[in-house]
Amino acid sequence: MAQHIGAPAVASVEVGQSVAKGQEIGSAKGFVSVPVHAPTSGEVVAVESRPHPWGTSLPAVVIKPDGEDRWTADLQPGDPSALSVDDIVEKVRLAGVVGMGGAAFPAHVKMSPPPEKKISTLIFNGVECEPYLTADHRMMLEEPERILQGVALLKYVFGADRVVIGIEANKPDAIALLEKECAGAPVEILPLQVKYPQGAEKQLIAAVTGREVPSGGLPMDVGVAVHNVSTAAAVADAVLFGRPLIERVCTVTGPAIREPKNLRIRIGTPLSHLVEVCGGLTEDPGKIVLGGPMMGFTQLGFDVPATRGTSGLLLLRDEDVDRQEEGPCIRCSRCVQACPMHLLPTTIAAYSRRDLLAEASEYCAMDCIECGSCSYVCPATIPLVQAIRYGKAAILAKKRNS
Amino acid sequence: MSKQLYLSSSPHIHSGDTTSKVMRAVLYSLLPACAVAVYFFGPAALTVLLIATLGCLATEVVCQRLMGQPVTIADGSAAITGVLLALNLPPSSPWWLTLLGAVIAIAIGKQVYGGLGSNPFNPALVARVVLLISFPVQMTTWSSPTPFGSGLDLVTTATPLGEWKNAVMLTGQMPPELQSGMVDYFLGNMAGCIGEVSALALLLGAGYLFYKRILTWHIPATFVGTVVLFSSVFWLASPDKYPNPLFHLLTGGLVLGAFYMATDMVTTPVSTKGMLFFGVGCGVLTVLIRLFGGYPEGVSFAILLMNAATPLIDRYTRPKTFGTSGQGATS
Known part of the structure; x- marks a missing residue:
């Protein structure tokens, strides 16, 4: 039901109910929210919390497909x-x-x-x-x-x-x-x-x-x-x-997948199925990333569903995972040159790590778009954007509490 | 899945460029200059190079052991300091002077501040200047270059800049023959510190660093450009007294300084604008010291002074944050 930024949808179907493709199964809650629709026809077998790509279990509607992939009758084409x-x-x-x-x-x-x-x-x-x-x-x-x-x-x-x-x-x-x-x-x-x-x-x-x-x-x-x-x-x-958003194109790629492909996927498809369609894995992956390599989220496994935001599934091998030990900043300024927002990532990161939030804020921490370029180029492999991300969250939390 | 899965915050890929790779590239880039030094000054130069490099590595190990810190000589930074120090010493430098320089560079120039990344001044230059002030005789005893085999003893002489300063002090005039050996100056066939003599070798190495994108043009171009422009003013005003810009460029430590010492990442500004200020400042100070100071050479002092100004430059040259009119936070 959490398929978008904003308030998640609320399940509007019950276990045992049969649903048609495109039928609303979760209704929007508030203005910054949208309804969720059945990606195929079938029977609702569970309405409960299930593992979600965001890392926790969130409310979900589980549908067992009937294989007919039958559209709902009330689609309304527009002129x-x-x-x-x-x-x-x-x-x-x-x-x-x-x-x-x-x-x-x-x-x-x-x-x-x-x-x-x-x-x-x-x-x-x-x-x-x-x-x-x-x-x-x-x-x-x-x-x-x-x-x-x-x-x-x-x-x-x-x-x-x-x-x-x-x-x-x-x-x-x-x-x-x-x-x-x-x-x-x-x-x-x-x-x-x-x-x-x-x-x-x-x-x-x-x-x-x-x-x-x-x-x-x-x-x-x-x-x-x-x-x-x-x-x-x-x-x-x-x-x-009048067709609801029930599918998208997703890039399944990375060195650990046998046949990298762009797939047209139904929202809600388990990741394990995407891997299967792409010929399976070449080896046990070191990292499962939903999204891209610069801003994507790592996953605990393949038993979460693809969501409307799943633009990619990236499978890295163990050897692709960077484990270089962090060194001291040598002020090489590569992060400064790389930052698309013209910030001083090394300075903001240093302040964030010491919880000097006022200083981090003064150096425009909140303008960071978290693109990850600074961490990518850092020769000392300092987790710059990660530290800034923490700083931003801490600054927001402080603002909320005051 | 049997193996471990890694969970982490993005990004999940890295450029692969690491501090030690950067340092190694800098070391490689210094090889031509080292080779030319050994060609012109023979075993004496080799000895200085070895003592300085090994001395720096040993000092780093001792300091880090004493402070109970992990030993990090593998990152290559101490070796670079050693080579740069050697290149900044005269070929006749006695072994104890070289070793003392190495200890000063690493212990006082770097480790007391907290090691790599924390030192405000270029460690090799700190050592050079301490030695120059403490042991002026040994540090200004120069040898004529003698391409291998031609004579075992080094003949004592003066650097071109030194000759000029002496002549101007005595007669107020520049000896005209001083400006006639530009090709020799370019190749390195002149008296001077081990590594500063051959502009050609230094530029070769710098070219490699540009190619590897470790050097950017900002500091070297503004440093050299400022020296050329500023010295031209004096030369045009009084060509009998002041040397031409090419002389400034090719004699003394300008090329070594501008491409290798003033570009030390740790001790220079981080913003592009800051680097430009830094280079201009180095250039102005170098010319002023060369023409009007007590020492014939001003590159080291100029860089150290600008190192001291780096935090200030950084403060005033913060890049303009995207979407703001200034540097301040809006939230």
Whole structure:
């Protein structure tokens, strides 16, 4: 039921009930929340807490598929020319569409900016968020029509003057294909420098518009909204066909998997099944990472489900796990040069580790986007972003308590 | 699954570049300069190199044992200090002077501050300056370069910068022949510290470090550029008295200083802007000391003075945080 950032959905079905594909099985709770739908038809066999990729057990609905994969009867296709902006946003909310880049923030919230925030530029993120992941690339190559349908809908919703699809320059095939598909349409395809974290929202906005989202602010503060290309496809499904978000593309990769693949997966599929479909493991993995190598979460095993945010499943071998012992900072400044937010990671990390939170805050700890670049480049293998992450959490906790 | 699974906070991959790899690359890059030193100054240079390097390693071991800390000579930093110290000594340096330098560099220059990463001053330069002030005679007895075989005894002479300073002090004029040997100066065929004589060898090594992205252009370019520009002002104003910028560039310790000593990561600013300030400051101080100070050479003093200014530079050159107009936190 926890499939997105915000309040988890609340189970609305009971054990023993039979459900159809696309039927709502969890209802939204609050504005920053979306409903959850059955990914296939079958019988509900449990409504209870189950292991979740976030590391704890969370409320879940377990469905035993009947193999028929039967759609629910009440899908409501929409005619875009007859729908108002509010209708479209509502359809997106009911379909449970969230940001598909990995953060899984409910899309309808992003589509409802306060009226005083005019969105002039709408950016679609076709920059793969992290190394190893190629899910968005495949989506652009295989389903450009769906993406562009979503792009047109979102352009209409935001009333944006400029629409840009940003793609990293190392995907010339995707750039060429989308350029061809967009010929004549008021959509720019913009090749971008290949540089992690180019797919991070603030960096993408700066690369496309030259505008910096103010510290502590949101993209709408500079008149921009950003959506992932796969989110656009999900919006198209939701609005045009009334189909809820029950599947996504996930990259299963890493040195420990036999046949790395991009899979179209149903939300809720156990990870063990993904591994099976990819020919199994070449050896016992050293690390199981859900998401990408820079910001993904390690897992205890394969018995958790894929969620709407599961952009990748990365399997590292034992030898790929970095166990270099930490050394003293030699002030080489690589972290400073690498930081996309122009922070001093080594300084903030040192303050965070000593619980000098006021100082860490003064050095803009809260502006850290946790991309992990600093830890990646550090020759002394100091866990910089990890320390900063701790510092940020401690600063927030302190603020809440005061 | 039978084996252990690792759980950790992201990121899960690392560039693979480690401190000891960086240090090893710096050591490799110093090999051409060491080779040229041995070519021009023979066994004397080799002896200085060995004593300084082994002395630094031994001092590091002794200090860390005494303080009950893990011994970290494998990281390569003490070896680099040793080689750099040797390159900053005259070839005729007696064994006890070299050894004393090694002890000062590691014990006083580095370990008392807490070891690698904590020292405010470049350890090799601390040792060089302490020796220069304490043993001025031994530290300024220079030898003529004698490519191998040509004579066993080293002939005492003066460095080009020293010759210039003496002449200007005595006559107010620069001897014109001093500026005629630029090719020799470039190759290293002149008197000076073991490692500072050959700009060619040093630049070769620096090129390798640029290629490995261990060096960035900021400090060397601003340091050298400032020396060239600033010394040009004096040269153009009074060419009979002041040497031309090329002379400044190729004689003395500028190349060694700008590419190897002023780029020591630990003792220099972390921000790009800070590095530029640092380089300019080093350049200005070097020219001022060379032209108007009591010592003929000013590179070491300039770098040490700028080392002292590094925390201040860091404070005032904090990068502008993305999405803010200044450096302050907004939350």
